[in-house]
Amino acid sequence: MGKKLLEINNLKAEVEGNEILKGVDLEIRKGEIHAIMGPNGAGKSTLVNTIMGHPKYVVSAGDIIFDGKKINDLKVDERARRGIFMSFQYPEEIQGITVENFLRNAKAAVTGKKSGILAFRRALKEKLKLLKIDDSYAKRYLNVGFSGGEKKKNEILQMAVLEPKLAMLDETDSGLDVDAVRIVSEGVSKLRTEDNSVLIITHHNNILEYLKPDYVHILVNGKIVKTGDASLAEEIEENGYDKFKALA
Template identity: 65%
Template structure:
């Protein structure tokens, strides 16, 4: 069945560095439409680096390999062009932007991605529906982006952006970090509601609590810049019980 699915991203032998430090060291990963993938690994393994490289962060240099997204090599595309192609990155530490309301930011972003002007009232209706799904009070739409937001509110706002922008592949970098159980449940509900047969989701996490809600198709273990093991949700349970030591041994 897997071979019948349409591939959305194919990462081949990806190497990257920041300044003189090599971080990714030959990473391979295939993601098909309709799938939820989870990447776990110890601190310093390269998880957030992978997210940044996929999104085109200028400080991260690709030194070998390629990123194929929707049958197109995107190695040299700028961040904005990758976003237009359908990539989205939810930040681990969302920035506060004073003077720009959540609604204006999202409406402007949607217009930039689609090249279509978003009518104020039609957009506001959609925004209200998405906020209700994430159990966000509609007054948040008029607040400045992330300013004065709690950690949980910032993470919900990232998922709100995802549901509004409707990317083909959403990369969620530790969206669950710092969240209590109720917030994890709500964020997971938003992610699952967004997931369908035409998109895919890549979740980067330290914890397996969010997996109780997401039910991923694949869990990958990333150690020292490479994916060293792939399995199902049971792999996350094994990590919780025994840690990453045995996966580190596989490299030696």
């Protein structure tokens, strides 16, 4: 068992005055993979956005403790600098900025140090090789003309370059075919160490068959109603959420 990385106590959060999270408790230790599943509108994306500090999501009660320090009042960029990363469900296309430039600037923003172009390029090539992504990818404009699978691979590449302590993946597998799910899963697995953790939100069991989470949490109506191992995801695949809705 690794050291405690993220601790969430009785977290309540609202969006535009509507309470979405109604008292979430969650603990993630270093080296663990956690999956959160639940029906639409349960609050899954709200949870990761609240952990990331998105200003639209307002904490009304509870604490978010990351690496031993309460981060409730920190802005998004401050949380990123402490080692929290979040992938987006719908990554934006940005004309005129190459993947390489974007990643170099993102790394500088998170670490506070700008690396030289050649040194960064060498490091990026290693990450591309690790993730089996073609070198030409780095020269393309960010997400412009990318397939769904390429956009998701790009998010895993970001994760590889930024080396966060906690990576939160919001429906990384949505809209991906079986091959793309496997490639993304392998990428996440390769980046996993004893010192970092992954929190993945998913609707499907497919990605979890590759990633093999340590814990699966069922979120219903703004609360975690059940926690178990990977077999919980299989149960949902077969029987849906009806049984768990009754627990909320």
